[in-house]
Amino acid sequence: MAERSTVTAPERTTPVGRRRSASAREMLRAHPTLGPLVVLVVSVVVFGLINTRFFSPANLSIMLQEVAVIGLLALGQTIIILTAGIDLSVGAAMILAQMVMAGTEVNSGVPAGLALIIGMLVALLTGLANGFLVTRLHVPPFIATLGTLGVFTAAGLKYANGQTVNPPQSSVLLWSGKLLGTGTFRITTGVLTMLAFYLVFAYVLGRTAWGRHVYAVGDDIEAARLSGIHSARVLLSVYVIAGLIYGVAGWVQIGRVSSASTNISPTLNLDSITAVVIGGVSLFGGRGAVLGTLLGALIVQVFQNGLALAGVQELYQQLAEGLLVIAAVSVDRWIRRETRQ
Amino acid sequence: MTQTATRTPILAATGLVKTFGHVEALRGADFELFPGEVLAVIGDNGAGKSTLIQCLSGAIAPDEGHIFFDGVEVRFKDPLQARHAGIETLYQSLAVSPALDIASNIYLGRELRRRDVVGRVFRMLDIRTMRRLAEQYVRNLGIETLQDITQRVEVLSGGQRQAVAIARAAAFGSKVIILDEPTAALGVREASHVEDLIRTLRDRGLAVVLISHNMPSVFRLADRIHIQRLGRRIAVVTPQSHSMSEVVAIMTGAAAA
Numbered sequence: 001m002a003e004r005s006t007v008t009a010p011e012r013t014t015p016v017g018r019r020r021s022a023s024a025r026e027m028l029r030a031h032p033t034l035g036p037l038v039v040l041v042v043s044v045v046v047f048g049l050i051n052t053r054f055f056s057p058a059n060l061s062i063m064l065q066e067v068a069v070i071g072l073l074a075l076g077q078t079i080i081i082l083t084a085g086i087d088l089s090v091g092a093a094m095i096l097a098q099m100v101m102a103g104t105e106v107n108s109g110v111p112a113g114l115a116l117i118i119g120m121l122v123a124l125l126t127g128l129a130n131g132f133l134v135t136r137l138h139v140p141p142f143i144a145t146l147g148t149l150g151v152f153t154a155a156g157l158k159y160a161n162g163q164t165v166n167p168p169q170s171s172v173l174l175w176s177g178k179l180l181g182t183g184t185f186r187i188t189t190g191v192l193t194m195l196a197f198y199l200v201f202a203y204v205l206g207r208t209a210w211g212r213h214v215y216a217v218g219d220d221i222e223a224a225r226l227s228g229i230h231s232a233r234v235l236l237s238v239y240v241i242a243g244l245i246y247g248v249a250g251w252v253q254i255g256r257v258s259s260a261s262t263n264i265s266p267t268l269n270l271d272s273i274t275a276v277v278i279g280g281v282s283l284f285g286g287r288g289a290v291l292g293t294l295l296g297a298l299i300v301q302v303f304q305n306g307l308a309l310a311g312v313q314e315l316y317q318q319l320a321e322g323l324l325v326i327a328a329v330s331v332d333r334w335i336r337r338e339t340r341q
Numbered sequence: 342m343t344q345t346a347t348r349t350p351i352l353a354a355t356g357l358v359k360t361f362g363h364v365e366a367l368r369g370a371d372f373e374l375f376p377g378e379v380l381a382v383i384g385d386n387g388a389g390k391s392t393l394i395q396c397l398s399g400a401i402a403p404d405e406g407h408i409f410f411d412g413v414e415v416r417f418k419d420p421l422q423a424r425h426a427g428i429e430t431l432y433q434s435l436a437v438s439p440a441l442d443i444a445s446n447i448y449l450g451r452e453l454r455r456r457d458v459v460g461r462v463f464r465m466l467d468i469r470t471m472r473r474l475a476e477q478y479v480r481n482l483g484i485e486t487l488q489d490i491t492q493r494v495e496v497l498s499g500g501q502r503q504a505v506a507i508a509r510a511a512a513f514g515s516k517v518i519i520l521d522e523p524t525a526a527l528g529v530r531e532a533s534h535v536e537d538l539i540r541t542l543r544d545r546g547l548a549v550v551l552i553s554h555n556m557p558s559v560f561r562l563a564d565r566i567h568i569q570r571l572g573r574r575i576a577v578v579t580p581q582s583h584s585m586s587e588v589v590a591i592m593t594g595a596a597a598a
Contacts, residue, residue: 026496029493029495030493203463203465207466207468208465208466209452209454209464209466212441212445212449212452212466213450215440216441216449219439219440219441220437220438220439222436223435223436223437223438224436224438224449224450225436226420226432227436227450228421228424228449228451229449286438286439286440287440
């Protein structure tokens with residue numbers, strides 16, 4: 001233990017000394033986003049050196065636009081993983097929400113603004129369903145969301161009925177696809193929306209009591225309960241909020257491709273988890289930050305884009321992503337190993 | 342500490358009965374705790390110690406009997422109610438969050454928000470004030486093993502974690518602190534730090550209930566010893582009136598109270 005003979009003077013003018021351990025593990029433990037930051041900077045530099053087109057404004061724009069949807073999904077996933085949960089239904093929830101948004105406007109003739117709200121309500125309900133299963137029926141999150149993955153997928157397919165829905169150009173549903181920027185550097189309002197959400201949740205998780213409680217519940221749910229935190233209430237709110245974020249992701253997705261279809265990337269669920277894990281957020285809960293997830297999502301994007309520009313076959317892109325995940329989780333385990341002093 | 346019959350117990354119970362199916366855990370147990378004393382509760386396994394403590398801390402409701410807090414009859418529905426009344430219970434599994442720092446742990450579940458607009462509208466925490474006050478609590482209790490209030494609890498030793506939990510229990514104007522085997526998992530030196538801390542709590546006028554199997558520790562700390570046997574309080578003795586072996590004999594039924 002840190003045994004020290006303390007000064008017995010009644011008043012000490014300096015604040016109690018901050019012990020800064022020099023060890024790399026302690027460093028990573030205290031700053032879980034440090035690892036992903038280094039990986040991102042190094043990979044950007046390396047890919048930039050391999051192919052100068054990597055740094056072209058057009059390419060940077062494309063990468064940012066690509067990352068908007070997965071970034072939002074990974075944000076919701078992060079909050080859930082912080083509570084030591086996991087959400088396998090992210091992609092399905094998002095697809096269902098966007099189908100409802102576009103479908104109610106185009107097929108049912110509901111005004112676009114109202115269609116957006118209805119879609120968000122559906123997204124909220126998906127979160128509520130997951131939260132209910134986890135907190136009331138005590139189904140482990142992995143199983144609960146595996147089940148709802150099937151349910152939401154089926155609901156989305158049923159509602160869409162194999163159609164691709166194209167909202168009219170003026171629709172608010174396409175707002176997030178609007179391009180901003182100068183010259184060849186152009187980002188969408190969807191990218192800004194995603195960044196704004198990260199800022200908001202960085203604040204909420206780090207600076208509000210609710211944020212503290214999310215971490216405490218993920219860290220040790222029994223300790224949180226004994227500390228007077230309503231753990232079930234916190235968990236339920238986490239799933240509901242994550243559902244709403246998936247709804248926003250659905251909205252951004254419609255804007256990006258100007259249509260809503262159930263036929264989009266089947267790997268969204270795993271990609272969101274990949275971004276979270278590479279971002280240094282612990283799968284075991286209570287550790288990590290949303291900034292890390294954003295870095296994680298960017299790292300995945302940079303690897304995909306950089307390897308493609310370097311002319312590497314797609315199978316190696318998948319290999320690289322897999323190795324990154326394994327490395328990230330191994331580092332996390334190593335960080336978390338109990339240190340007894 | 343001498344106790345006088347005229348003082349009001351801060352926490353008392355009469356005739357507590359609690360059955361679990363066919364098992365009678367409590368069969369008319371009485372209990373009295375006065376301000377400014379350390380009361381050890383000892384008893385063999387199955388004597389009803391933990392059931393008694395759970396009744397007092399609101400974790401379970403007794404089937405029969407009355408509980409009085411500061412002279413007023415109370416019925417706690419859950420531990421939170423007891424806590425709001427001023428009864429803090431420290432469980433063997435320490436209720437600390439390893440990844441949060443000491444100050445955050447002390448304020449866990451009762452965080453302070455900033456009082457300005459930022460706090461009211463955006464619910465921003467007042468981290469600076471929480472750190473400052475947490476540091477004061479720690480200093481006031483003379484806990485010298487906690488050097489830095491911003492350290493994460495996971496890097497602390499068992500004794501230091503215990504100190505964090507005790508500092509938290511003492512920080513919020515509580516009147517009764519119930520400690521369940523506070524030194525069981527600790528080394529000799531750390532245990533003695535925690536014992537010092539318990540004395541400090543008592544000297545500040547708090548009432549401390551100490552549940553322990555460690556007889557030497559009980560005899561070093563307790564002002565009075567409540568001996569529980571077969572669901573009842575069969576004796577209250579003091580370390581001065583009885584020897585350790587006499588107490589053990591009463592506890593196991595080898596000698597009459």
